Amino acid sequence: MPKWGMTMATGKIVDWIATEGALVDEGDELVEIETEKSVNVLETTSPGRLVRRVGQEGDELPVGALLGVLAPPGTEVSPEQIDEFVAEFNASFVPEVPETEEVKGPSRVTVDGLVIAHRHHPGGGPPAAPPLVLIHGFGGDQDSWQFNVGEIARDRPVRTVDLPGHGQSSREVGDGSTQFLAGILSAWLDEVEPGPVHLAGHSLGAAVALELASAREVLSLTLIAGLGPGTAVDRDYVEGFITAQRRRQLKPHLLRLFADERFVTRDMVETVLRAKRIESTSEALERIARASILATETEPRIRLASPPSPTQVIWGRRDQVAPSAQAEALSPPLTVEIIEGAGHMVHVETASRVNRLLRRMATVHD
Amino acid sequence: MVLKTYRQAINEALVGEMRRDADVILMGEDVAGGAGGSGEDDAWGGPLGVTRGLLSEFGSDRVLDTPISEAGFIGAAIGAAAAGLRPVVDLMFNDFVGVCFDQVVNQAAKFRYMFGGQDQVPLTIRTMIGAGLNISSQHSQSLYPVFSYFAGLKVLVPSSPYDAKGLLTSAIRDNDPVIFCEHKLLYDMVEDVPDENYSIPFGEANLLREGQDVTIVALSRMVHVATEAAAVLAREGIEADLLDPRTTTPLDTESILDSVEATGRLVIVDEAGPRCGMASDIAALVAEDGFGHLRAPIVKVTPPHVPIPAAPNLEAMYIPDVARVVEAVRRVVAY
Numbered sequence: 001m002p003k004w005g006m007t008m009a010t011g012k013i014v015d016w017i018a019t020e021g022a023l024v025d026e027g028d029e030l031v032e033i034e035t036e037k038s039v040n041v042l043e044t045t046s047p048g049r050l051v052r053r054v055g056q057e058g059d060e061l062p063v064g065a066l067l068g069v070l071a072p073p074g075t076e077v078s079p080e081q082i083d084e085f086v087a088e089f090n091a092s093f094v095p096e097v098p099e100t101e102e103v104k105g106p107s108r109v110t111v112d113g114l115v116i117a118h119r120h121h122p123g124g125g126p127p128a129a130p131p132l133v134l135i136h137g138f139g140g141d142q143d144s145w146q147f148n149v150g151e152i153a154r155d156r157p158v159r160t161v162d163l164p165g166h167g168q169s170s171r172e173v174g175d176g177s178t179q180f181l182a183g184i185l186s187a188w189l190d191e192v193e194p195g196p197v198h199l200a201g202h203s204l205g206a207a208v209a210l211e212l213a214s215a216r217e218v219l220s221l222t223l224i225a226g227l228g229p230g231t232a233v234d235r236d237y238v239e240g241f242i243t244a245q246r247r248r249q250l251k252p253h254l255l256r257l258f259a260d261e262r263f264v265t266r267d268m269v270e271t272v273l274r275a276k277r278i279e280s281t282s283e284a285l286e287r288i289a290r291a292s293i294l295a296t297e298t299e300p301r302i303r304l305a306s307p308p309s310p311t312q313v314i315w316g317r318r319d320q321v322a323p324s325a326q327a328e329a330l331s332p333p334l335t336v337e338i339i340e341g342a343g344h345m346v347h348v349e350t351a352s353r354v355n356r357l358l359r360r361m362a363t364v365h366d
Numbered sequence: 367m368v369l370k371t372y373r374q375a376i377n378e379a380l381v382g383e384m385r386r387d388a389d390v391i392l393m394g395e396d397v398a399g400g401a402g403g404s405g406e407d408d409a410w411g412g413p414l415g416v417t418r419g420l421l422s423e424f425g426s427d428r429v430l431d432t433p434i435s436e437a438g439f440i441g442a443a444i445g446a447a448a449a450g451l452r453p454v455v456d457l458m459f460n461d462f463v464g465v466c467f468d469q470v471v472n473q474a475a476k477f478r479y480m481f482g483g484q485d486q487v488p489l490t491i492r493t494m495i496g497a498g499l500n501i502s503s504q505h506s507q508s509l510y511p512v513f514s515y516f517a518g519l520k521v522l523v524p525s526s527p528y529d530a531k532g533l534l535t536s537a538i539r540d541n542d543p544v545i546f547c548e549h550k551l552l553y554d555m556v557e558d559v560p561d562e563n564y565s566i567p568f569g570e571a572n573l574l575r576e577g578q579d580v581t582i583v584a585l586s587r588m589v590h591v592a593t594e595a596a597a598v599l600a601r602e603g604i605e606a607d608l609l610d611p612r613t614t615t616p617l618d619t620e621s622i623l624d625s626v627e628a629t630g631r632l633v634i635v636d637e638a639g640p641r642c643g644m645a646s647d648i649a650a651l652v653a654e655d656g657f658g659h660l661r662a663p664i665v666k667v668t669p670p671h672v673p674i675p676a677a678p679n680l681e682a683m684y685i686p687d688v689a690r691v692v693e694a695v696r697r698v699v700a701y
Contacts, residue, residue: 105368168560246570248621266576277532277564 001055002042003063003150004035004351009095011035012060013067018050023073027356031055031067038147038263043352045359047073052082062095063150106142106168111187117168118142118161118188123153130196130219131157132362135185135212137203137226138293139241139285141167141275144202147351148358155359159193161185163208165284167275176287178204178229182211189216198362199309200224202347203322207231207292213308220365221311222358225322225344227330230298237321238293242285247273259318259343300326304334310365311335314357316342316349370559372552375527376416376492379534380454382563384424387452390538391428392417393443394456394492398431413458414494414553436466440491444474447489447543454538457493460509460547474543475518489544490537495523496549496587496637497669497685502676508586508638511647513545514614520544520568521614525589527557529612532566539565549587569616577605580695581625583648584610584635588686592635595691604699614644622648623656630661631698635691640668662701665694 001011015032018024024044031042031053048070055067066089071077106117119142132152134145142160149158162169164184165176174180185208189197196217201209206226213221237256244250247269254264254272275281304311312335315327321344330336337357339350347354370378384390392398397412398421411418421429432439436457443455457463463470474487497506513521520542524530530548537544574589575596584592589610596606607625611618626632632652636645645666652664667686675681 171562245567247573248624266573270573274528274560274564277566278560279563279565 001061001063001065001067002033002352004033004040004147005037005150008035008037008063008150010060010062013055013057014039015057016053017041018044020050020053022050024048024050024070027353037265037267038348038351040147040349040351041353042067043356044070045356046070049073051077052086054086064095065093066090106162108168109188109191111191112184114164114170114172114184115168116161116164116170116184116188118159118192120192121149121153121158121160123155123157125153125155125157127157129156130198130362130366131159131193132198132200132358133159133161133189133193135161135199135201135205135208136163136166137201137205138238138288139166139272139276140202143167143271144345144348147348148355151352151355152358152362156198156362159197161188163205165281165288171278171280171284173284173287176284176289176291178207178211178292181208181288181292182215185212186215198222198365200358202226203231203344204288204292210303210308218309220361221307221309222314222361223311224314224347224354225316225319227300227313227326228298228303229292229295230300231293231322232326233293233322234320235294238289242282242289245276250276256320257344258349259316259341260349263345263348301330304330307334310361312337312357312361314339314346314354316344316346318342319344319346368559368561369556370527372524372527372530372548372555373414373416375531375557375559376534376548377418377420378559378561379531379538380417380420381423383454383535383538384420384428386563387538388428389450389452391430391446391451391453392420392424392456393430393432393439393446393453395432395434395439395458397456398426398429412456414550416492416548416553417456436462437469440466441469441473443489443491444469444477444487444543447474447487448477448485452488452538454490454492457491459505460493460495461504461507463493463509463512470513470543470545471516471519475516478542479518486541487543488541490534490540490546491543492534492546492548494550495547496551497674497681498551498587500676500678500681503673506674506681508547508549508636510545510547510585510614511638511643513547514617514644514647515642518543519615521547522568522612523547523549523586523614524612525549525552525572525584525586525610527555527559529566529572529610531559532564533568533612535563536565536568540568547586551587566612568613569618570612571618571621572610572612573607573621574610575606575608577607578629579604579606579699580631580633581607581609581622581629582633582635582691582695583622584608585614585644586637588635588637591686591688592691594688595695598688598692599695602696604695606695611644611648617648617651619651619655622652626652626656627659630659631701632656632660632664633667633691633694633698634664635667635686637669637685640666640671643668662698665698667691667694
């Protein structure tokens with residue numbers, strides 16, 4: 001059972017997609033899992049034959065529990081061997097105690113006079129592995145990576161951060177430019193992670209990541225639903241998001257971020273509203289929007305023709321905020337992954353797929 | 367993530383606004399904590415410790431202890447507001463409004479209107495509401511429906527620390543008289559409250575839970591009774607939309623009507639009495655403007671029409687509890 005979200009303790013098997021005995025390849029859909037906060041599809045991370053579905057549809061299982069058994073391709077395993085493996089696994093399996101939201105507040109550090117809220121997720125990988133730093137999008141916060149952090153942290157430490165003007169970081173945003181935001185994050189990295197890192201950014205965060213990659217050693221870069229300055233973005237969305245002060249005004253804008261509107265829960269609307277109510281937030285968002293999102297003189301393709309680091313681009317085909325056509329038009333050296341059925345929040349809606357792409361990108365370029 | 371009590375949240379809103387605006391002053395009995403007497407300054411911070419520390423930061427020019435004369439000091443605060451200050455005055459128990467009723471409802475509420483907009487009363491009256499401490503009929507009432515009757519007053523009933531800080535901040539910045547009703551059983555409730563200043567707009571109901579079977583509207587401490595009831599009902603497969611209006615004037619009628627349109631059933635949980643209260647008001651709103659969507663009669667869960675008893679066993683019977691809310695919802699769902 002994967003861990004999607006810091007407070008996820010259990011998941012429910014909704015639907016097995018792969019049949020028992022089927023050969024599955026990396027990226028094939030295995031099983032649909034429902035958590036408190038989402039429904040997502042778990043994808044295979046290595047090829048093999050699904051020799052046993054251990055968890056049954058409707059089962060509620062703790063994080064880390066055995067869902068099924070995959071045998072390496074070309075090997076024959078007997079039912080007795082599978083039974084033995086399952087018994088051994090279950091005998092030694094101890095569910096972890098879930099972290100509660102209260103104890104999991106972000107740390108704060110002051111850089112260049114700004115308070116920056118951030119989290120370090122050491123994970124289970126080698127501590128010396130270069131970490132992956134995740135930068136959220138406009139109007140969001142670091143918790144928008146909650147479905148990604150757990151799986152990626154199996155390979156390497158992960159760091160998340162609230163951009164200035166967002167989440168629990170300071171509302172001081174300078175001139176609101178990506179250069180300013182990247183400058184603050186660079187000073188933050190000097191403080192907490194001076195060595196080489198992998199970077200991934202979503203939407204506005206992609207623009208900041210691109211800027212950062214020009215300024216310091218970045219081993220690999222993943223741009224999700226954003227290409228930096230000049231990305232084609234729906235202005236109505238940006239302006240509507242900034243001015244919405246009430247739940248009933250905000251919800252229609254949040255619905256546009258997703259292909260599947262079930263992701264827009266009461267909790268999500270409330271979390272975004274609470275951040276927006278903090279004094280000076282609207283002014284900060286407006287300044288960032290004007291300087292970094294709505295300014296369109298730049299042509300992203302020219303800059304991305306020779307990216308500062310090995311770069312992949314991930315986009316949801318049904319993105320209603322930043323159309324996916326602009327990613328489809330990109331060419332090598334960039335690798336481009338367009339994910340069907342996902343909207344702007346592609347890393348939330350198809351977390352498993354995006355996690356696999358992020359893990360592979362970092363592993364290849366370590 | 368910083369857990370704070372309702373008491374601390376109110377204190378933070380006061381500190382935040384007093385630092386931001388030198389026109390904000392505090393007045394009330396003991397808000398300075400015994401100043402003027404033989405005791406220690408700022409020893410207590412109001413009868414429930416809400417204003418502790420403010421005297422030492424802002425001084426006795428801005429934190430004023432008053433004599434026990436509501437008619438006098440509420441009137442003085444209204445005058446100070448009309449003359450340009452932004453007072454936050456502590457009425458203590460809302461039951462005491464009887465002795466300064468004219469000042470509040472005939473003066474403060476009417477100045478802007480009767481002076482043709484040439485004056486305004488940017489005043490916040492903090493006051494305690496609610497039963498549950500066995501302090502009898504004259505110290506336990508919930509009079510927000512009375513205040514809500516008067517055009518010209520805005521009335522807030524925060525049910526949580528987060529809402530208390532955000533609504534009090536908005537109240538102090540508002541240019542009209544606002545009655546800020548603190549439920550005395552909520553002072554020790556803790557919740558995550560941001561350190562930063564933030565404000566919650568008036569007339570914005572809080573949706574605490576989403577469900578398609580029934581709409582529950584609850585106010586002040588009853589929000590927590592209704593939350594518990596909704597959890598019990600969910601285990602029976604009944605999913606409730608739970609709305610806390612947060613402000614009774616202005617009232618977020620749209621959220622209530624929209625929810626009833628979706629669920630077709632309405633239960634209102636109010637600690638104020640059954641006659642001429644918010645429960646009756648909201649029931650009338652939905653009967654008038656949402657009748658076509660109703661699939662069952664509206665049910666009000668309120669105390670009976672009696673003075674609030676002091677005896678603990680009788681007071682416990684008086685206040686609506688989880689069992690009554692659960693029973694009311696089962697009844698409208700089964701109708």
